[in-house]
Every structure is written in C-alpha cells, then in structure tokens.
Amino acid sequence: MAQNVGIVASECYFPQTYVSQADMENFDGIPSGKYQIGLGQKNMAYVGPQEDINSMMLSALTRLMENYDLDYKDIGRLEVGTESIVDKSKSHKTTLMSLFQESGNSDVLGITNINACYGGTAALFNTVDWMSSPSWDGRYGVVLAGDIAVYERGPARPTGGAGVVALLIGPDAPLVLEPIRSSHFEDAYDFYKPVLTSEYPAVDGPLSNTCYLRALDNCYQGFTRKFKERFGQDFNVFGEGETARACLFHHPYEKLVQKSFGRVLYNDVKAGVTVDPAFEALAEFKDVPVDESYANRALEKAFATAAKPAYGEKVAPFTYAGQNLGNSYTGSLYFALLSLIANSATEDFTNDRVLMFSYGSGLASTMFSVKVEGDLTKQRETCNLFDRLDNQRVKSTPEEYTEALLQRENYYHKHDFEFAEPTTQIFNGAYRLTSVDSMGRRNYARQFSNTPKRAFSTSSARGLIRMVLRR
C-alpha cells in the first residue's frame, strides 16, 4: 500500500481552435461584455467533426506518456471520466488500450465513470483508493478527465468548451490527496442528456445554479466538520482556522466561480468564524432562510463583493484555463489545478492546501483537498499551459465555429463515413477520427503532417509531444 498518494505528473490536451467571446458577442448581436463580464469568459475551445472524445483522450494520454518518458508497462490502472458518450457500452478506456498494445501490457484496471462533470473526480478517487489499498500492485495509475461541451444555438452556447486532463497517480506525490471527502448527491434534472442522438444537453439554467450552490453549501459544511474530526483543527476560508491557499471550483463559466467563492464566505459568516471587520455588515443576511438565499440577488452580490479581495488571491489566478478553454465538463476542475501548477513559476505553493470542489449535474458533488508536498517545476514546464493557451492556438471566427458545430451535428451518431482529407485544424502529433464504418466502429490515426499556414510549429517547443513515436 502506497503512502502520500496523489498527482505525480500531469498533462492536458485541448483543441488548436478557439473562438473569442468578444467576437461571439458581436456575432450574436448582444451588448459587449455579456459573455466577457456577464459569464466571465474570454475564449472558447472547440473541435470540428474530425475530433471526438476518444481522439482527444488518445492525444492527452500520448502527451503524458511521451513527455514523461513513461513505459506503458508501468501503468496498472487507467480510468476515464467523461460525459461525451459515443457508444453506450464500449468504454473510452478500451479505445485507449490500443496505445498499450505494443508494450504487451493488457493488465490495466479501470473503465469509464459517468455522471455529468463529476466523472473525473470519481476516477481520481478510485485510482487513489486502489493505490492506498492492499489491492495495489505497485504500478502507476492514470486518470483522464475531459469532454466536448457543445450547446444548441441560444444563450447557453457561449458556455461550451473542450479539453482533456491527464493525471499520473502515484505514491509520494508533490500533490497529495488528503483523506477528507465531503459529498452531496441528489436526484435532480438540472442538466442532463436525455436525447441520445444529440450532443446537446437539456439544461434548466436557474435550477442548475441553485443545485450547484446548494451542493457547495452541503459539501463545505461537511468538509469543515470532517476536517475538525480528522485533524482536530478548525477549517475555514475566511476566519482564523486552518485554511486553503487556493480554492478551485468546477468552472462552467467564471461568474459562477465568483458566486461560489462568495457562497463560501456566506457559509463562514453563518458559522460565525469570520473575524475581519469588513465582513460585519454581512451579518444582516444570516436570517435569510437558506432556501430563499439562492435566488437572493442582494445577498449574492454582497458576499461576492466582500469576497473579492480574497478571490483575487485564492481563486482568480487559477481560473485562467477555464476562462480560455470554456467548460471542459469533467476536465474543468483539473484545468484549474493545472492553472495553479502554471502559477508556480511566480509563487511557491509548497506546504499549501488546495481546496477542490467537484460538481456534476444530476447531481454528484464532492469537496476535498490537495496538499502541495513537493516541487511543481517539472509539471509546470512539461505542460507549458499558459504558453500553449496564449501562443499556440488558432483563433477562428464565430462563423467558422458555427459551421463546425453544424458539421458535428451532421456527423454525431452517423455511421459509414470517412474523412479522407486530414483536418488542418489540429495540433501536430494529435489524434483524429478517420472513419466510422457501417457497423459503427470508429478508427483513429495520429496526424504528424504540419499545416504551415495555420498550425503552430511545435517541433522545438519545450514540453510538447515529440515528433517521433518512440514505439
């Protein structure tokens, strides 16, 4: 059984293409700032029909394995969290086994975890517990969490996004999962996917926000209680107990993360643990019935405003990937963690605690914590997140984005087609969907050809996929 189990390496894959929210506002003919400030979003990643969730996971896993010189034989578990289903029975994990074939290692536990944006967290917990139990066989675990988030045309469309995070789980990790988990599960229809032929979800926006915040209340209250039971210390974010240096939230759009952090302050005020005189005026909201508090705009604004200085320090720097990729569903929370790792260039997080809130509609949610117990330099430099987000992507027009989504509508659930021409809109070294045969079997290929006009040349870039397959 392993000790201090956590994240020993991390990587990610996101599409080469994105659209800017400023352009989307203009395209949708709505007031400037509605998406940029109202949602708090900057850019939105998207993929055309030549990428699906399997190809994106193949790309993410390949990046992790190659950039850390890992041997497929050393992986004893590979587990996926996603809600981007392309087959109701065959798990994404089995498609990824094609990468293991040459190594001869087929003894790899783990399948796909399904519940909206929560699946990655389930995969992470399962892998950490396996490694911390007598069932562990001494090898690494890998967790892949990510999705393609697309919405039908309308107000939810700018809350899309795409991306996959790949985490290598091992003992004596620089990012250790602490043993406290506080969950809230409930039977809700806030966001779900009942139309099996469509990539688009059914969304009850107001209900989803309430569900998210109610889940946050329950998880946070449970977390502080369990923390005290386990460690004998008070835990809070805005008072004088043990605390978290960073608070990471599932990130559908940044404005909800702002609200969530305000809601943490609301909980601390209700618990009577705040000591800062700046929060004294908030006491007037303590008597608002909890059920009414979710839709109380004055309350929401008062707490978000009061929490703002702390937000700039504990939350905002880690929303960078979320703001620039959009929602990657199961990947979203872990892109916040990658953003924290990226921030370690200018800040030392050693011995800091990171509070994590995972939420998946339907609903499943857990709050847990990660302790930084080692150096993050290797992970930061290898992933090279900020540079990749800022300098290596290609900006599309809203028209191109709209056309890509129309094409996805055409191809999703369609069989018997082939993409003879490789797409130009893909990172060098990434996988693409090449065909779906008449029986619905999907084929993938890795694309190495450069497309000079649009693609960023990655051959000499630090931390990127090597040009030659080692196998």
Add this chain to the structure above:
Amino acid sequence: MAQNVGIVASECYFPQTYVSQADMENFDGIPSGKYQIGLGQKNMAYVGPQEDINSMMLSALTRLMENYDLDYKDIGRLEVGTESIVDKSKSHKTTLMSLFQESGNSDVLGITNINACYGGTAALFNTVDWMSSPSWDGRYGVVLAGDIAVYERGPARPTGGAGVVALLIGPDAPLVLEPIRSSHFEDAYDFYKPVLTSEYPAVDGPLSNTCYLRALDNCYQGFTRKFKERFGQDFNVFGEGETARACLFHHPYEKLVQKSFGRVLYNDVKAGVTVDPAFEALAEFKDVPVDESYANRALEKAFATAAKPAYGEKVAPFTYAGQNLGNSYTGSLYFALLSLIANSATEDFTNDRVLMFSYGSGLASTMFSVKVEGDLTKQRETCNLFDRLDNQRVKSTPEEYTEALLQRENYYHKHDFEFAEPTTQIFNGAYRLTSVDSMGRRNYARQFSNTPKRAFSTSSARGLIRMVLRR
C-alpha cells in the same frame, strides 16, 4: 481502514415475467434443443416498457435495505455498474438518491461505471478499495449491478435476460475479496452499442467468443502467477496446488460457461500441472498454436468433455440463475454468486475459495477470488433465490414476449408519455416507470397493488419486500 472486506449482504431483483426457451424454440420454428442444449439456457427474464434499468435498481436497492433492516444513513457509498443507458449524462446512481432523501443522508460517494458487462465488477473493486483505504469513513458501501439485455429478432434474441444484483460491502464479511486481480483489457468491437437510439447492441458473435476465451487465458495465467507471488503457493483448478471449490464465469449463455471451464483445463494442461491420467490424452493439443486454438472445434470439445465431471461439481450448480434469467450483463457473474449462496443449504462452503471471471465486451476482463469466511445462511434465506425463480414468476408466451419487446422499441428514447394504468406484470412492491415528460425527465413509483390473476402473493413469503414502507 477495514479488514477482510467483502460482501456482507446480498439481494437481487428480477422481473416477474419470463419466457421459456422450449417455447421459444417452437415459436422460432427451429429444432428442439437448439436453445436448451445448444445455448444451455432454460428460461429468459424480460420486462415490458413500464420497467427500465432505473426502476429495476430502485427495486433491488429497496429489497436490500428493507430485508436487512438497513438505515440509509449507514451507507457511505453507492455505486452502479450497468450498460443500460437511458441518459448520457445523469448517472443511475443519482436516481437512486431519491431513496435516501428522507434519511437526510446525501453524503454518498459513487456514480455509474460503464463498460458492457464489466461495470459491476469495477463498482465492486472501487467500493472494496475505498473501504480498505484511508479514505473510508466507516460506513457501508452498496454495489448495484444489472441490466436489461435485449436483442433484435434473430439468432441472438434468445440470449437476452434481465436482473439486478445488490451487494452490501463491509468489513469482516462472510465473502471476502482476496487481493489478487488479474486483468486483460483490449480495444475490440465484439459487442458494443453504437446506435444510440436503440436498446439493441451490435454483435460480432464469433469475435466475441474468441475475445472472451482469449481474455480468460490471459486472466487465468496472470492469476496463477500472481497467486504464487502473493501466497507462495501454486494455484490451479485441475492439478495439485491450491484451488477453487467453485469457478464462476460471466454467463452470456451456459454453453459458453462450459467452454470456458474447458479452457481452464486447456490452460492447466498447457502449464503441465494436471496429474489425473484422464487428462493425458489431451496433451496432443498442446502444440496447436494458441491463435488457432480458439476456433478448433475438436480441441474445444475434447477439453469441455474432459472437464465435465469437475464442471458438475465446481460450475454447474452455480449457473442456475443464469440459466433461468438469461444474461443480465453486469449482473450475470453476481447471479452466479447468488446461486452459490443458494446452494449453501445443502453444502458447506466455509473456507472455500471461489474463482470469479468477469468479462465485458469492448473489452474489459478480470479474474479474482472470493474466500468464504463466514456463514451464508442469512443471505441465502433472505434472498430466497431458488424459490423466487421457480415458484414466484409468471410464464409468458413467446407472443407476449415479442409484443413486449416491440413496445420497448416504441418507448425507448421516446419522451412525453405516461403509463396511467399500472402494469400487471410486476412483483408486488417493485418500482415502475410511470412517465417520461416532454423534457425527458423520468418518474417512478412503487407499486403495491396486487393483481390476483397473475401475481404471486408475496405478503407472507419469507425474505420478500415488506408490505409497508418503513419510512
């Protein structure tokens, strides 16, 4: 961290309705015995459109909780394995949370595990590992594994079935999971569900059999190796080492289980561990290349025949539920375990080892072992499996079965309908689907009304769901 973690209680739910394979042979106009001997099946459970996988899991969980007088507050994890998807995002687990509502317990980890018939095994491993790790919070885990297996009209149709197994996982269990797991995962399209609007799978029958047997080879060879490494003893089924009293297999149909057991003998002969002179003649097959061995009918027959006496002792008694329910996909292997528990009325399994082989197309497979370390009487009497299978079900005609499947085709993936009239074909106390609204939200209700003409009266039967809700 808990010790000796395993199955402390077990229950199941299966439909009240079934069709006999003898009748199906007649209905399909094929030679008598083709389904009964060719497939080795006796009866096939099925459900009409008023039951779906969620309602069946609600029924199974309710049986477990009520028959063992469990409090929903004492459950810290509830995890589902299934491939019967009705929503691509919202997990079945969240629907089950409705049963927890009155208890106030929402802190329940676990979601849905997806990969064909393997999801129940993933859920079981995850729950056992959680309980054996520092993350465990001292409460029970529950695993639900089951499916509705239906096939379009044709040769695969008689291999359908339905059922859900509910397992309560806890420490110091009478059925302890040993820490050895040997897996084989591979990227295959032997059985999968690429047509999202259909309940029916795409099946490549011959490939599926080969995949199953190749997975068995790999898992068994890995299991014997790991057993030796961990316990310092040889393990085999047909030789002189440590062994298993019972060998349970995923059971698509009983004939494949026969072939599988023959394949275990093939592996023991190849490994040179058999000592019984009866197996000496089998040595001639040792030189058949492995790749050719899967389709070699003479080889298959020779080993299945030679293994037959042991089959009658180590396998056949535990195929009873599988033969009488048909394939319940993720539930199938665990119905074999329930059959073993049911056999404990006439046989003492104390200190015996049970070898388990879980297989899910796509493909995912693991061999592991369970040690009987306690009395099974309570589980046997509570589940009352044989009596329920033999005396409490209602036999339908092939015409009624065919009509039910046509109705399922009509309602699957349809929204905006209501079943105003409760179905008569459901066990008293079971849940049914009452409506799917225009937004695709599903509603369920528990049905207590008896239907004297068809339903078996369960009010005084031992081990059945109590008539009055305790909550």
